[in-house]
Every structure is written in structure tokens, then in C-alpha cells.
Amino acid sequence: MPHSPTPMNPASSDHAAWTQRELAGNPHQNSDKAAKVRSMFSAIAPKYDLNNRLHSFGRDQAWRRFAVRAAGVRPGEKVLDVACGTGDLTQEFARSAAGSVLGVDFTGAMLDVARQKQTRLSPQQSSKIQYAQGDATALNLPDESFDVLSIAFGIRNVSSPDKALAEFRRVLRPGGRLVILEFDRPSWFPMRQLNDFYCGWVMPRTASLIARDRSGAYRYLPKSVGTFFTRQQMKDAITRAGFQQPAATGLTLGICVCYVATR
Numbered sequence: 636m637p638h639s640p641t642p643m644n645p646a647s648s649d650h651a652a653w654t655q656r657e658l659a660g661n662p663h664q665n666s667d668k669a670a671k672v673r674s675m676f677s678a679i680a681p682k683y684d685l686n687n688r689l690h691s692f693g694r695d696q697a698w699r700r701f702a703v704r705a706a707g708v709r710p711g712e713k714v715l716d717v718a719c720g721t722g723d724l725t726q727e728f729a730r731s732a733a734g735s736v737l738g739v740d741f742t743g744a745m746l747d748v749a750r751q752k753q754t755r756l757s758p759q760q761s762s763k764i765q766y767a768q769g770d771a772t773a774l775n776l777p778d779e780s781f782d783v784l785s786i787a788f789g790i791r792n793v794s795s796p797d798k799a800l801a802e803f804r805r806v807l808r809p810g811g812r813l814v815i816l817e818f819d820r821p822s823w824f825p826m827r828q829l830n831d832f833y834c835g836w837v838m839p840r841t842a843s844l845i846a847r848d849r850s851g852a853y854r855y856l857p858k859s860v861g862t863f864f865t866r867q868q869m870k871d872a873i874t875r876a877g878f879q880q881p882a883a884t885g886l887t888l889g890i891c892v893c894y895v896a897t898r
Contacts, residue, residue: 658858662859680748705895715739717740719766725738746768771802772802791860811897817894879897
């Protein structure tokens, strides 16, 4: 099973994981990024799904369904969903032909929500799923043990995307598929401006209000998108990790991108 990091005390919504000063720069270069990410997700876990639905206007679930279709899951295949959060994508894979789905996340509070949601699935779907706490950059899993590996809106939150991608290749079998969902900034200028205003000004305020969050999570999230890899840089990183033929498909006018590559 995946390595379980030393637990941290759950973050209070009053605790600032990210300060204004830290977010003025590039959060991906912060030496304490991993601890801060765990702290902020612990703080917002109870309202995470609600904010996702509201602030994506329900599109987040459509993006996950697209990712499952893009994975081309065959009957009985083993799926690993990394940075699974509250289990939305894990559950989508459980509805597919997959034989088993392992959801791994860095934050115990997110997994608590995922396990609660698992009880709402049919017995057949629920029986496919297991959850475990683990680190995307150091998966305690055997080589070549999965057919599909997914990560949705999590690759930019890991401490080292290159290390994570190397781990993803290690645990995938030859011919296995890597599927990454990640946010992007639309290339069409009017949509880019509207998206930047919405994500940079509206969403941080309304999401923080809904979650009663003072951790800085919803100020970090748009900043982490704007300072992360471009679409080409993401494809280059996937190629460097040893994957073949990375393809990128823009979704909802380029707000989200689905990357698919083969081990």
C-alpha cells in the first residue's frame, strides 16, 4: 500500500497556510510547499466539493468523465488515481470497466470525505475502490503494477512534478496510459481576460466565504495555475519522464486540459 506520511494536525480554517507575501511570488518555488498544500486541503476538505461544483458551474464532473473516456479502460484493468482528493475521479473510474481503483492522496482529511462518499455507490462500484494516504513523488507501490494512472488538478500541487511523473512511469505497465487533468489559461484573449478576473478576484472571495477559510487556499489555487507549466512545458515534462506521444486536449474553451500519454 502507499506510504503514509507522518500525519499533521488538521489545519484550522483560521490558520494561514499561505500568506499574501508568499503568494506575491511563485508558490511552486516555496520550500515548504508540500506542508502548506496538505494544511490548506485539510482546511477546505468539508466544502471542497461544493466549491468545485459552484465555481466550475458543474463542468468539473464533465471534465472527469472525459478523462475516464480518454483513458480507454478495458475490462478488469487496474487504475491508480493519484491526488484523488475527495474521490470524484476515483468514483468515475469505479463506474467504468476497471477491475479495481486505488485512490491515493497526501491529505487525510480529503480521504475521509472520499470514504464517506464511497458509501453512496452501488455495492459493485464501491467494492472496486480502496483509498490510502501517500505521496505522489514516492509511491510505495510495485513497479509496473497498474494499467491506468490518473491525476486530476493535482500535478501542480506536488512538490516536484518531475519526480511525480517519474514515479507514474515506474508504476505503470508497458502500454499503460497516463491521464492528467489540469487547469490552464485560455489562449483566446477575451476568454483569458474573463477567466483571469473570475479566478483571480471573484472565486477566491466567494469560495473562501463558503468554506469559511482563512488558510489562503483559494488565493493559492489561481496563483498556482498562473505560475505553473504552460501546455507545451507540461507535454515536455511528460516526454522527459519517458512517456510517448503526449497529447493535450483543451476543454471548455481551454480552461481545463486533458493530457494523455503512453508508458
